[in-house]
Amino acid sequence: MIRISIDAMGGDIGPSVLLPALLKVVERRPDVRFQIFGQEAVVRPVLDQLPKLTAVSVFTHCEISVRMDDKPSQALRHGRWKSSMWKAIEAVKNGQADVCISAGNTGALMAMSKFCLRTMAAIDRPAIAALWPTVRGESVVLDVGATIGADAHQLVDFAILGAAMARAVLAVDRPTVGLLNVGVEEIKGQEEVKQAGQLLRDAELPSMEYHGFVEGDDLGRGTTDVVVTEGFAGNIALKTAEGTARQIGEYLRAAMSRTLMAKIGYFFARDAFQRLREKMDVRKANGGVFLGLNGIVVKSHGGADEEGFAAAVELGYDMARYKIIERIKSDLDTFHARRPVATTPAVPGDEQE
Known part of the structure; x- marks a missing residue:
């Protein structure tokens, strides 16, 4: 059984979307079990209408929910120990759940996750990894917003984290990893990126x-199967891609309604346009995985529909089934075992006589 804890109060709409999404997961993944956290007056009326979900779930009432506009410090101060978001994360820490899913406030979720789960011993900072639609299928891109700025060793950590996720989600035995840069030539880019490339190559x-x-x-x-960058550039790239997808969608809608012939052409090609819309919908490839923590946390898009939130839950399911935490720790041990020991250069005049 894969046990998943759910912050039912997150997202733009809340339980009326999130709980029916869980039912979709139950129908596709019969070995899943849920622990649902939220305010009883809001969650229970929806849950009671979904008997198949109720049969595989345990509900826990929480008086407090983290608001989408709360600052991370506010969320920690008011929601620690008692909010639905904290309780869902804490279930992973206590071993009651294998993965936590929330569509709530990203900053608050990261702050609570770091405070509750802590980062792995060999990891300086966590990263948010996203599945990125490509012409070949999908790639893993990280970091998309957790760590602003990163040194060479942190970029190497991200590469190890991303490769582990790619093996779990993309079913690639030895994923290819690239460092995002301003050019492909080895002489280009920031020194941290060039150093990270040398470390990975060696x-x-x-x-x-x-x-x-x-x-x-x-x-x-x-x-490549995995693209590694620091959070500032990664988040800009992510938001740019989301905006471009919406822009192209608006262009297509305007073009298809401009003339009678365009409307007729759309009628015959509507299935193809529907597939294109689904491919470009960022909410469908939904779920940012917090990597580098002592537990799995998945952040769903706040505006995700039922299918989008179900995709985030199933992403977490795959992470847990693959035992990604254990595999990341093994990969980190391998890297540190292969990493050359740094030596301090001799200073003239310090030689022993």
Whole structure:
């Protein structure tokens, strides 16, 4: 059984979308069990209408819910120990759940997750990893917003985290990994990125194949299975892609309604346009995984519909089934075992006589 804890109070709409989404997961994944946390007056009326979900769930009332506009510090101060978000994360820490899913406030969820679960011993900072639609299928991109700025060793950590996720979700035995840069030439880019590339090349890790540098247009091409960057650039790339997808959608709608012939053409091609819309809908490829913590937390898009939230839950399901925490720790141990020991250069005049 895969046990999943749910913050039922998160998202733009709340339980009326999240709970029917869980029913979809139950129908597709019969070995799943849920622990649902939220305010009884809001959750119970919806849950009682879903007997199949009720049969595989345990509900816990929480008086407090974290608001979407709460600052992380406010959420920690008022919601620690007692909010639905905290309780869902705490279930993972206590071993009552294998993964936590929330569509709530991203900053609050990260702050609570770090405070409750702590980062792994070998990880300096956690990362948020997202599945990125490409012309080849999907890639893993991280970090998309958790860590602003990263040194070479943190970028290497992200590469190890991303490769583990790619093996779990994309079913690739040895995923290719690229470092996002302003060019593919080795002489280009920030020093931290170049140093990270050298570390990955020298390590020759069995868990991944280091490809080298990739550029922004490689994200959509799917040049590598994993793209690594720091959170500032990653978040801008993510929001730019989301905005571009919506922009293209608006262009298509305007073009298809401009003339009678365009409307007729749309009528005959509507199935193809529907598939294109689903491919470009960022809420369908839903779920940002918090990696580098001592537990699995998945952040769903706040505006996700039922299918979108179900996708985030199933992503968490795959992470737990693959035992990604244990595999990440193993990969980190392998990297540190292969990493050359730094030596302090001799200072002239300090030689022993």
